[in-house]
Amino acid sequence: MKIKIMKTIFSGVTSGIFIGLCISMLFSYLSKSNYYHPAPQAFSNQFDNEITEMIVSVLIWSAIGIVFSLSSLIFWVTDWSVTKMTVTHFCVDYIGFLPLAIYAKWFPLNSREIIVFSIIYLLIYIIMWFIFMFLAKKEVASLNDKIHSS
């Protein structure tokens, strides 16, 4: 279990940095400023040194990767119901991701932005719950078919 957690953290860090790097390159390219910025201007302005800015960005990407990879264990090691898994995953990711995203200035700290983000976030989880339940229902039906035919 300990080894599994360490492995999960490690893969969270690597995939977090990779995805963070790709997205920041994309946004830097789209901004047409000819310069690479690991995070939005509002974040860069906090630092007088580009190296520090990059280091802090990499740390944020790693932290987000760790939050998402560890929370995914909820689906792989627990015996919980679909509802309990989805709700716990929602809470852990929301509490873990939101402060990091705000700190990285991915969106401004005002209530309107946070509410819009939260509604989209909640909708995604509601859709996920329906998909999980639909798939489980299908699987259960096919199990019953098999057991009653044999």
Add this chain to the structure above:
Amino acid sequence: MKVTFKKNEQLESDAIVLHAKEKNKEIETIIDYITTISKTIIGKQNNCNFSIPICDYINFYSSQKNIYGTTLEKEVTISYRLYELEAILPANFVRISNTEIINLNFVSDFSLTNNGFILITFKNGKKSSSSRRFLKKIKEKLL
């Protein structure tokens, strides 16, 4: 299938020989059946040891660091851990949660509860619950 029984004094006391034109699924089922009924797992109840055929067990589960086995007649304590049982049990047994292994031959029905538990009803009316991630494994065993 035509079955003939031939006595053979030269065989060991725990040996059976099957002769058939070819090995097919039916024959494999028969072999599985013979192996299962002849294998037993010791269960303890009130300080008495019972040698119970594996195919009589409905399920094995862990509770407060003890492993229990249930049959139609009784509930006994088992000295194996669940992962050890997983290795020795035949294909009709499957892990359904972190704490339970069940015998698929005793399952009468699967259902999904409103909050997303997989409810398993046994032929004797007892119920167990499983989680979504075990469905694939159960399906593979039922093939």
